[in-house]
Amino acid sequence: MSEASGERPRVEIWTDGGCKPNPGPGGWGALLVCRGQEKELLGGDPETTNNRMELTAAAEALEALKRPCIVTLHTDSEYLRNGITRWHTGWVRRKWRNAAGDPVANMDLWQRILEAAKPHEIDWLWVKGHSGDENNERVDQLATRGREEL
Template identity: 65%
Template sequence: MSERVAIWTDGACSGNPGPGGWGAILVYGANSKELSGGDAATTNNRMELMAAIQALEALTRPCDVDLYTDSAYLKGGITSWLAGWKRNGWKTADRKPVKNVELWQRLEEAASPHHIQWHWVKGHANDEMNERADLLARQGMRPFLIGRAARAAGTFK
């Protein structure tokens, strides 16, 4: 794999659970691509996972990837906990079902063609690309906030 791609991801949620969004920025050389989306009823952790999944699924061939996230849940899950969960039949160390198992499985599949270095960055600490990913996540959430407000006001069914 000779192509190196840098990816920044973030998730956002208004309430937890509640409307949420995800954002990702992919940078390859001088080229970049921004992705975002959301869900009407979700959690912040699900949106963090979706950001990474969508970014990796957007790659069209195997790449060397540096993926930057401010989610300890995402980084810890993919780098430390996933192998144990699989060995335990998708159960945690205390034998409880893994939350978001379908997204973890999808992330594992999306990651498999690539050589990925996972990096944790401190959120809201003036990292320009992390801040941009956060903005994209909030933009992805916005249509679902508008729908929620309209339903609460009785103007949208």
């Protein structure tokens, strides 16, 4: 996922995660596409939640980038998109407490994503799940494989 020139590579990322049942065994999947090259990532956790798998997929995808990139990250998780584009600034300001004053759920993964995102310029796009987006369907299958291969 690199380019020969000094310009930042443009990378398209699709991520997904899920559990069956929730909570329970879960999997995550990610697809990275740069200049026609593709990289698939997947993994799982024997005891987790849908939200943790969604966040793990994004963290793993961003951590796989070897240099600063211009990224478009596609997710069907409103939790991920809202957390990273709207809620996290308040959490940080409140020392990782939510609006009710409780500790932020999945703080470890939110912090991991924020750290992994630092070198990149990222556009976080929400896509409707199971609506015909070929790459969203593909990462859904990767997430299922990640869970099944535990």
